[in-house]
Amino acid sequence: xxxxxxxxxxxxxxxxxxxxxxxxxxxxxxxxxxxxxxxxxxxxxxxxxxxxxxxxxxxxxxxxxxxxxxxxxxxxxxxxxxxxxxxxxxxxxxxxxxxxxxxxxxxxxxxxxxxxxxxxxxxxxxxxxxxxxxxxxxxxxxxxxxxxxxxxxxxxxxxxxxxxxxxxxxxxxxxxxxxxxxxxxxxxxxxxxxxxxxxxxxxxxxxxxxxxxxxxxxxxxxxxxxxxxxxxxxxxxxxxxxxxxxxxxxxxxxxxxxxxxxxxxxxxxxxxxxxxxxxxxxxxxxxxxxxxxxxxxxxxxx
Numbered sequence: 001x002x003x004x005x006x007x008x009x010x011x012x013x014x015x016x017x018x019x020x021x022x023x024x025x026x027x028x029x030x031x032x033x034x035x036x037x038x039x040x041x042x043x044x045x046x047x048x049x050x051x052x053x054x055x056x057x058x059x060x061x062x063x064x065x066x067x068x069x070x071x072x073x074x075x076x077x078x079x080x081x082x083x084x085x086x087x088x089x090x091x092x093x094x095x096x097x098x099x100x101x102x103x104x105x106x107x108x109x110x111x112x113x114x115x116x117x118x119x120x121x122x123x124x125x126x127x128x129x130x131x132x133x134x135x136x137x138x139x140x141x142x143x144x145x146x147x148x149x150x151x152x153x154x155x156x157x158x159x160x161x162x163x164x165x166x167x168x169x170x171x172x173x174x175x176x177x178x179x180x181x182x183x184x185x186x187x188x189x190x191x192x193x194x195x196x197x198x199x200x201x202x203x204x205x206x207x208x209x210x211x212x213x214x215x216x217x218x219x220x221x222x223x224x225x226x227x228x229x230x231x232x233x234x235x236x237x238x239x240x241x242x243x244x245x246x247x248x249x250x251x252x253x254x255x256x257x258x259x260x261x262x263x264x265x266x267x268x269x270x271x272x273x274x275x276x277x278x279x280x281x282x283x284x285x286x287x288x289x290x291x292x293x294x295x296x297x298x299x300x301x302x
Contacts, residue, residue, distance in 0.1 A: 037090040040109040
């Protein structure tokens with residue numbers, strides 16, 4: 001992922017002398033060249049944090065085949081130089097080019113500093129000897145295999161092996177890609193089926209809701225019509241009752257008027273009868289008077 005960002009770097013033949021040396025560095029005694037084909041990869045101080053997980057890389061790098069190492073195929077030791085990490089090892093040309101373009105790479109060198117740091121070691125005869133040791137070692141993993149020629153043969157075989165493994169991986173990758181595409185197609189078909197099923201269920205649900213709403217609206221409309229009919233019947237009944245009351249009131253009024261007229265007629269007749277009776281009484285009284293005084297009048301005449 002880092003190879004997308006080329007940077008300006010020194011050539012592969014640049015030396016570590018081009019690197020800045022901190023003021024706290026020990027006094028340099030000499031410059032020791034690396035083995036032919038080896039390079040010191042110096043990293044930037046602000047390199048990606050994952051780059052510094054060298055312990056994990058160091059554990060994994062020797063436990064995997066070279067085909068699994070990718071850009072770190074040539075890594076042989078994880079080093080520490082003046083408190084700053086880097087790599088030292090031999091790399092294939094294509095890997096070396098990738099290292100040069102890596103954004104975390106500061107520079108490449110083919111030699112390193114050493115200074116007076118002596119350790120005691122035992123040789124093959126069991127003798128204790130003093131040995132100057134640089135800050136970091138340059139022992140290579142493939143040194144034990146023999147001379148440079150043997151190493152070259154081993155590298156060629158390793159390269160052929162890597163090529164075969166790469167082809168095998170590509171074949172497996174293509175098969176995996178085909179399987180992935182087939183799985184993706186099956187997943188897409190299942191997804192389309194699920195979407196179609198969900199859509200159908202949603203449509204059926206919406207249709208059911210519409211039917212339910214229509215049925216509810218129909219029931220509400222029927223109830224409204226029934227209520228309206230009841231209100232109309234009640235209104236009609238009230239109007240009929242009012243008409244009946246008005247008719248009764250008119251009839252009662254008419255009866256009262258007739259009774260009043262009859263009463264008035266009766267009063268007139270009664271008055272007339274009383275008047276006749278009074279007149280008759282007066283006439284009778286007058287007759288009685290004449291009858292009473294008639295003998296007296298007869299006596300006087302006689």
